[in-house]
Amino acid sequence: MRRRDFIRGIIGSVTAFPLAGEAQQGERVRRVGALINLRPDDSETQARIGAFVQGLQEAGWSIGRNLRVDYRVAPDADRLAVDLLALGPDVVLANSNPCVQQLLQATHDVPIVFVAVTDPVGSGLVQSLARPGGNATGFITAEFGMSGKWLELLKQIAPSVKRAAFLQDLTAGTSSSAQFAAIQAVAPSFGVELVSIVLHDASQLEKAIADFAHSENAGLIVSRTGASIRHYDLIINLAAQYRLPAVYPLRLFAASGGLISSGPDIVDQCRLAAGYVNRILHGEKPADLPVQAPTKYELVINLKTAKALHLTIPQTLLATADEVIE
Numbered sequence: 001m002r003r004r005d006f007i008r009g010i011i012g013s014v015t016a017f018p019l020a021g022e023a024q025q026g027e028r029v030r031r032v033g034a035l036i037n038l039r040p041d042d043s044e045t046q047a048r049i050g051a052f053v054q055g056l057q058e059a060g061w062s063i064g065r066n067l068r069v070d071y072r073v074a075p076d077a078d079r080l081a082v083d084l085l086a087l088g089p090d091v092v093l094a095n096s097n098p099c100v101q102q103l104l105q106a107t108h109d110v111p112i113v114f115v116a117v118t119d120p121v122g123s124g125l126v127q128s129l130a131r132p133g134g135n136a137t138g139f140i141t142a143e144f145g146m147s148g149k150w151l152e153l154l155k156q157i158a159p160s161v162k163r164a165a166f167l168q169d170l171t172a173g174t175s176s177s178a179q180f181a182a183i184q185a186v187a188p189s190f191g192v193e194l195v196s197i198v199l200h201d202a203s204q205l206e207k208a209i210a211d212f213a214h215s216e217n218a219g220l221i222v223s224r225t226g227a228s229i230r231h232y233d234l235i236i237n238l239a240a241q242y243r244l245p246a247v248y249p250l251r252l253f254a255a256s257g258g259l260i261s262s263g264p265d266i267v268d269q270c271r272l273a274a275g276y277v278n279r280i281l282h283g284e285k286p287a288d289l290p291v292q293a294p295t296k297y298e299l300v301i302n303l304k305t306a307k308a309l310h311l312t313i314p315q316t317l318l319a320t321a322d323e324v325i326e
Contacts, residue, residue: 030281032056032069033089035099037077037226044252045073048115048270052093055274061281075230078102085110091280093273097175098226100125100136107135111286113276114138115269118175118224120291129291137276137286139269140293141224141249144175147182150221150247153262153299155190156314157306158245161219163193165212167205167235169225170198176223183221199227202234209235213242224249224263232256243309254300254325259309260317264294298322 034052038045049071053063061067070087072080077095081102084092091111094100100114104125118141120126127133129140154161166183169176180196187194197208212218220239222228228235229252236257239246246259254261276289299317302325306313318324 027066029065030061030067031087031089032067032277032281033084033087033092034069034071034073034095035077035081035084035092035103036071036073036095037075037099038073038095038229038252039075040073042252043255044250044267047267048095049073051267051271052274055271056277059274059278061278082106091277093270093277094136094138096226096229097123097125100138104134104136109135111280112136112138113273113280113286115273116141116266118142119144119178122174122178126291131287132289132291133287135286137289137291138273140291141264141266142294142297144178144182147179147224148186149262150249151183151186151190151192151194153260153317154219154221154245154247155192156317157247157260158219158309158311160217161192161245162217163195163215164219164221165195165197165209166221167223167228168196168198169223169227171225171227176225179223179225199223199225199231202231205231205234206238209238209242209244213244218244220244220246222246222248222253232258240305240308245309245311251298251300251323254302254323257302257305259302259305259311261298261300263297265296265298268296269294300325 063069072084078098085106089110092103094103094112094114096116097118100112100117103112112135114136115138117138120140121128125136154164166180168180184194197212199205222235232253233256248254248258248261249263251261299321300323301313301321304326
């Protein structure tokens with residue numbers, strides 16, 4: 001059985017009854033918060049929470065007996081940081097830069113373990129990767145230089161592409177611009193003109209992509225930022241509407257109908273994050289736990305979308321894909 005299938009098998013009861021059960025008499029119940037800026041009903045959300053719970057269980061924690069987990073899950077979950085902290089958690093799991101930033105503005109005392117975060121040093125979340133120094137540590141998404149791989153994938157899957165738009169989030173600090181720079185550095189070698197479409201809101205995004213779609217031999221590359229994740233379904237729908245081959249930064253996109261995704265396995269990060277939460281609950285400090293780079297990456301191809309775009313996926317890509325959705 002694949003890890004994701006196992007995780008989805010256990011997650012239903014966890015999310016439906018996260019506080020079920022009573023602690024045994026005299027046993028201390030520790031409290032963990034989880035701030036996740038995704039939609040509660042998304043399969044990716046369920047998988048991330050499931051992996052986190054699985055990791056806690058593997059570390060010896062039992063929800064309802066010696067551990068309570070309070071969830072705040074919504075696309076704008078970062079706005080719920082203060083509300084979650086008011087519950088008095090011993091440690092908080094935070095998904096993405098915005099969630100961590102809001103938590104750090106509200107507390108310098110409650111330990112924070114983050115996942116799916118980009119450039120935590122440049123964003124001011126930690127002092128250094130080796131010695132975070134404050135009350136936050138965790139797992140980053142990927143090095144910026146790996147963003148160039150997205151353009152390579154776009155050309156492999158759609159060789160005719162001559163002009164590519166990078167969906168850029170200027171509110172993401174240095175993250176989005178660094179991703180753009182990494183792609184721009186390799187664009188000439190692929191014979192591709194790279195342009196930027198700035199993500200603001202839904203209506204602006206619709207107009208910008210509609211205008212860009214008039215270009216011949218056009219394709220999309222989507223940034224790994226909070227704004228792209230908030231608008232992921234709109235971006236996927238617009239790419240389908242205008243028949244634009246697109247490369248996405250996370251499995252969430254390909255699983256939801258996007259053509260192809262390449263990026264870190266955030267579900268695996270959530271499982272690893274449970275290990276850090278366990279260590280903190282046993283007395284270690286976030287300041288002493290190094291920020292870790294991804295250990296697993298995943299390439300996901302949506303064959304149904306490829307067929308709709310009349311694209312033939314190279315056998316070399318299919319052979320190396322971690323998951324093929326049909």
